[in-house]
Amino acid sequence: MSGRLPADQVPDTIRDYLVSKLPGARDMALSDWQQMAVGWSHETWLFDATWTEGGETRQRGFCLRRDPGNALLRDLSDLGDQFRVLQCLADTDLPTPRAYFYEDVPNVLGAPFLVMEKVPGHCPNPWGREGRKYYAEAAGRGVLPQSFTDALATLHMVDWQAAGLDFLGVPEAGTNAFALGEIAKWKGMIAESGHGPEPVLTDLICWLEANAPVTERLTLVHGAYRTGNLLIDDDRVSAVLDWELQVIGDPMYDVAYMLSDLNREDSDLLSNLVPRDMFFERYEAATGIRIDEDACRYYQLLYAMRSAAFWMSASGLYRDGLSSDIRLARTEWSIPVVLERAARDLGY
Secondary structure (H helix, E strand, C coil), X not given: CCCCCCHHHHHHHHHHHHHHHCCCCEEEEEEEEEECCCCCCCEEEEEEEEEEECCEXXXXXXXXXXXXXXXXXXXXCCHHHHHHHHHHHCCCCCXXXXXXXXXXXXXXXXXXXXXXXXXXXXXXXXXXXXXHHHHHHHHHHCHHHHHHHHHHHHHHCCCCCCCCHHHHCCCCCCECHHHHHHHHXXXXXXXXXXXXXXXXXXXXXXXXXXXXXXXXCCEEECCCCCCCCEEEECCEEEEXXXXXXXXXXXXHHHHHHHHCHHHCCCCCCECCCECHHHHHHHHHHHHCCCCCHHHHHHHHHHHHHHHHHHHHHHHHHHHCCCCCCHHHHHHHHHHHHHHHHHHHHCCC
């Protein structure tokens, strides 16, 4: 098959694909098919499947993610890696969707895709009015802030070596290799975006390289742990999603993302949800890891560089005709915003 399979043909093709993967399945029917409008990196569909097997009716919810061929993260976002990470995490205490199938050749849907579990829960948009209202009310109830903190602590306590996650690459502990590796990653994306030079960004990168902290303790790091990247069911985290930026590295990289005011609007609550003092106390008690605020301030500047790389990549995809998503075009406006913030933090 050549070319990407049109979206309206995906349900029938996936039904036949699942039948081929589930020996004994008969009379399979798909229902509640919906394409998710959120996210910029992959096409995502949710659906339920019902079939008979051995004379019994079976039902299961699925999530399908297909490579769009023009992902925001470009070659850094690999569905094969996501599938492998989810497989590694399946038997840990961290709540994640179970990964069922992965196809790396385009002979089914015209692009690589993975099929995983549809986990109960919802994912309120933290940037929308309704989402902000939801998180404000959840903060008042008190259960979700604790669950949100506990899930991050659980993530950082995963035995990543026993789980087989060392395939992600392991920087040398006791050196600054982790931070320098992240800088090199985002420098590559900036170069690939084709965006013109930005003097503040050049200054920021030089500062980051000159001040890269030593990482003594290595953990699994999500890379974007926030509201919007989690499923929530009955005020508890039911699944940690979006395994695209994960690395083995400094747990303060995630903590810094939690502390950043980039992830909250006009709120003293971390991620518009978690009281700062409660987060520090509960996270440190659960992990035995002391939060290093100096390291966190460094990583917040690294996030500024990463954000600039994201927006350069996004606007470049639209500029070059590789995506028609108007949201990507709007990100050009975000580049000077994030660099102005970085300039202030650098003491300009």
